[in-house]
Amino acid sequence: MERQLLLDLGNDITKVRDKSDLIVLFSERIKSLMPFTHTIVTLIDRKDETYTPFLLDHRASVIKDHPEYEDMVKGRFPLGEPFIESVLAADGPVDFNLAGIVDAPQSPAFLRVNFEKGIRHVLMTTLRLGDQPIGFIHVYTDQEDGFSQEFKDIVRRITPQLSSAVSNIIKNEEILKKEREKSFLLDFSNDMTAVRSREDLAIVVKGALRKLNPDGGYVIRKMNADGATMSAYLYDTGASKFDKDLLEQVLAEKYPIHDGVQNRIMDSYIPLLFNVRRELQRAYQLSYLDLWENMGFETMVGIALRNADTNVGLLLLSIDEINIPILQGICSQIAIAMGNIMANEEILRRQAEQQFMLTFSKDITGVKTKSDLDFVVSNVLQGLFQTRIAVLYLLAEDQVTLRPYLFDKQFFDESEVAEREEFYSLNINEEQVRLVFESSQPILLDIDANLEVKCLKLSIQRKQRELSSVYASALRLGDQKLGMVWMLGEQISEPLLQGICAQISTAVSNVLANEHILRLKRQLEDENDYLKQQLNTNFDEIVGSGQAMQQVYRLISRVAESNATVLLLGETGTGKELMAKAIHNASARKGKLMIKVNCAAMPASLIESELFGHERGAFTGAVERRIGKFELANDSTLFLDEVGEMPLETQVKLLRVLQEKEMERLGGKTTIKLNVRIIAATNRDLEAEVKAGRFRSDLYYRLNVFPIKLPPLRDRREDIESLAQFFLSKFSKSAGKKSVKLSANALRQLQAYLWPGNVRELEHLIERSVLLATDPMIREFFLPQATGLTTEVPVMPSDLPLEEVERRHIIQVLRRCGGKISGLGGAAEILGIPGNTVHSKMRKLGISKADYYTH
Structure with a gap:
């Protein structure tokens, strides 16, 4: 019977196709000899000197419902403990009474689990291949008397067959494993052929690694261009929970290759297994180790990624066993794939750079203004380097000061820069500035406290961006220093930046030249405006030949050809500006425009800027440089009208200019030499103003070099007729009328009037009378009654009805206005009512054209 059993078992073993079938057949054949509950086969692993479950009969196992069963099935048990050492030392099966060994020190946990489920004995036999133990067969029984010697002998004889069968199963599994590996890699290789981008690679890698470890995570890091650091390229967190902020921090960080972990991986040509807790105990201070622990990863595998002899990066994978x-x-x-993708990305990046540079080269040639320059340069820097100009400085005229010209609005407030230009300006002798100018290429500077305070003034914004370095490049045009540009960033291509800065230099030069042309154009336009104003006045002809005016002419002829300062005194309307023009036109400076400033016509806050000009940023609203009237009048004449109205603080600066013959623009540092002839005019009594403290005595004496007092019109009545005739001719032409004449009565009115407004009042009266005249003769003037004139005024009968009085008055006014109802000089203006109301009253009162209009 025993022989038949062995033969049958041998036949059964030859038919085994699945490894689980072996233990089932073995159990079924020998259970007829000895009652037992279940049996298993364990294999020895010489790598870590352990043995693990290999073949199990789950259906017959009495411990399959035990809470620790799953751990037992996956467990690894040391070969060095006394229980298994005694099995290895025996030359056949060994029967162990569990009650005697379950509580012994170092006894394997599976003995206790079986004992708890009613098992009382275990028969252990070593499986050997030749002289080499390869595993054990465990037979368990719940019988108190254990296993018989006969059963032990049968097991001893069966053991060689079992050893051979187990060995064959192991070999078959290795073959199948290699086939699966080949199939896996073949499938992976087929999938990789379709990879064209990083996104494609991420999908294929994730699918493959999930097959190896469904719940595990991984990260692929690439070698950075600096050759000294690595950054995250692809990653997958798997099924683990994680701290999102910590994950983002780890992914964003650059890790040096020689950080204690990565260098060990890169130096090894086989995968390396890392215990996360043990690595943390090494105190490397690496955030990704904290992340792994946070995600629950206990073991990580690291393997270098090499393309031929080039290190591309590394793979870190959460997995317990390495295949x-x-x-x-x-x-x-x-x-x-990474090498190909990065090479393709580099090609695309260079193509994009070339396209950006071509577009930039095209756009920069069209730059005419500062705003154009800001737009074009910002576009190319944002497109190429994801940055902007932090500050673009230009070298001032003194060749020492660098002033901000363009700046990023998110770092600077434009009005604050204008108000605090000195604070934001640099000195060419500062250490960092000197370094930039001495270098022929852009340089990278670390932002320390010194650089931040002296050059950037960007502490808050920089910290928000977490930027620690700045690129600086000099702007030159040939050997001429124009300025420099500062850009915040850490990965800016220096060759590209050098080419961009060269084109920026040319563009800046063009913009500055264009700004200079625009300033000259504005100056020319200003001069043209002055010229037009002068051309509109026939200032070569001063009307008047009386004795008072003859004295004025003699004084003008004596002073005109000199450079002496002239002070014109006289009441309002006496013709002081006309006299100033006459003096200028009789001088050697007549080839240039006389510049006029009315000191009473502008606020005290603006008169200094009007006289002396200002630099950009000199005060709020000073967005560009302005040339003052003194500069505009250089080598010519400056007429200061109403000089008595000048504020005291401006008088001080005017006195300095008159004394020193030089000035500085507001907010400027450069001294400008002047050659200006001053003609001042005032209707005030300057001596009285000096005594009252409203006018500086030293300025008065400086201006009062050659005073000329212009007589009022009431003191030169002999000139009234010639002046009236002059104005009649002038305004008749401008009004498109035939020459209008004066009646004897009208002339007597003019000569009898006191003329508080002098010649100007006479001029305005004649102009108004010409416009209102309905025939070629002006017969009377409507002058203020305060003059005491005895002109005949039509008397309205007192016994007329109110409507008739109103009707006659409207007709009288309409006749004076030549039938004109609305507009300047119309009846509506004289009556002080709207034109529509005049029309309404005319209809109501029956006033027709025949009542007031005569040919």
């Missing part, structure tokens, strides 16, 4: 062939096959293909 070296598969990992090496995966990583070799990942490395090739």
Whole structure:
């Protein structure tokens, strides 16, 4: 019977196709000899000197419902403990009474679990291949008397067959494993052929690695261009929970290759297994180790990614066991794909750079203004380097000061820069500035406290951006220093930046030249405006030949050809500006425009800017440089009208200019030499103003070099007729009328009037009378009654009805206005009512054209 049993068992073993079938057949054949509950086969692993479950009969197992069963099935048990050492030392099966060994020190946990489920004895036999133990067969029984010697002998004789069968199963599994590896790598290789981008690679890698470890995570890091650091390229967190902020921090960080972990991976040609807790105990201070622990990863595998002899990066994978062939096959293909993708990305990046540079070169040629320059340069820097100009400085005229010209609005407030230009300006002798100018290429500077305070003044914004460095490049046009540009950033291509800065230099030069042309154009326009104003006045002809005016002419003829300062005194309307023009036109300076400033016509806050000009940023609203009237009048004449109205603080600066013959623009540092002839005019009594403290005595004496007092019109009545005739001719032409004449009565009115407004009042009266005249003769003037004139005024009968009085008055006014109802000089203006009301009253009162209009 025993022989038949062995024969049958041998036949059964030859038919085994699945490893689980072996233990089931074994149990079924020998259970007829000895009652037992279940049996298993464990294998020895010489790598870590352990043994693990290999073949199990789950259906017959009495411990399959035990809470620790799953751990037992996956467990690894040391070969060095006394229980298993006694099995290895025996030359056949050994029967153990569990009650005697379950509580012994170092006894394996599976003995206690079986004992708790009613098992009382275990028969242990070593499986050997030749002289080499390869595993054990465990037979368990719940019988108190254990296993018989006969059963032990049968097991001893069966053991060689079982050892051979187990060995064959192991070999078959290795063959199947290699086939699966080949199939896995072949599928992976087929999938990789379709990879064209980083996104494609992420999908294929994620699918492959999930097959190896469904719940695990991984990260692929690439070698950075600096050759000294690595950054995250692809990642997957798997099924683990994680701290999102910590994950983002880890992914954003650059890690030096020689950080204690990465260098060990890169130096190894086989995958390396890392225990996360042990690595943390090494105190490397690496945030990704904290992340792994936070995600619950206990073991990580690291393998270098190499494309031929080039280090591309590395793979870190959460997995407990290393399948070296598969990992090496995966990583070799990942490395090739990464190399190809990064090479393609580099080609695309260079093509994009070339396109940006071509567009930039095209756009920069069209730059004419500062705003154009800001737009074009910002576009190219944002497109190429994801940055902007922090500050673009230009070298001032003194060749020492660098003033901000363009700046990023998110770092600077424009009005604050204008108000605090000195604070934001640099000195060419500062250490960092000197370094930039001494270098022929852009330089990278670390932002320390010194650089931040002296050059950037960007502490808050920089900290928000977490930027620690700045690129600076000099702007030159040939050997001429124009300024420099500062850009915040850490990965800016220096060759590209050098080319951009060269084109910026040319553009800045063009913009400055264009601004200079625009300033000259504005200056020319200003001069043209002055010229037009002068051309509109026939200032060569001064009307008047009386004795008072003859004295004025003699004084003008004596002073005109000199450079002496002239002070014109006289009441309002006496013709002081006309006299100033006459003096200028009789001088050697007549070839240039006389410049006029009315000191009473502008606020005290603006008169200094009007006289002396200002630099950009000198005060709020000073957005560009302005040339003052003194500069505009250089080598010519400056007429200061109403000089008595000048504020005291401006008088001080005017006195300095008159004394020193030089000035500075507001907010400027450069001294400008002047050659200006001053003619001042006032209707005030300056001596009285000096005594009252409203006018500086030293300025008065400086201006009062050659005073000329212009007589009022009431003191030169002999000139009234010639002046009236002059104005009649002038305004008749401008009004398109035939020459209008004066009646004897009208002339007597003019000569009898006191003329508080002098010649100007006479001029305005004649102009108004010409416009209102309905025939070629002006017969009377409507002058203020305060003059005491005895002109005949039509008397309205007192016994007329109110409507008739109103009707006659409207007709009288309409006749004076030549039938004109609305507009300047119309009846509506004289009556002080709207034109529509005049029309309404005319209809109501029956006033027709025949009542007031005569040919």
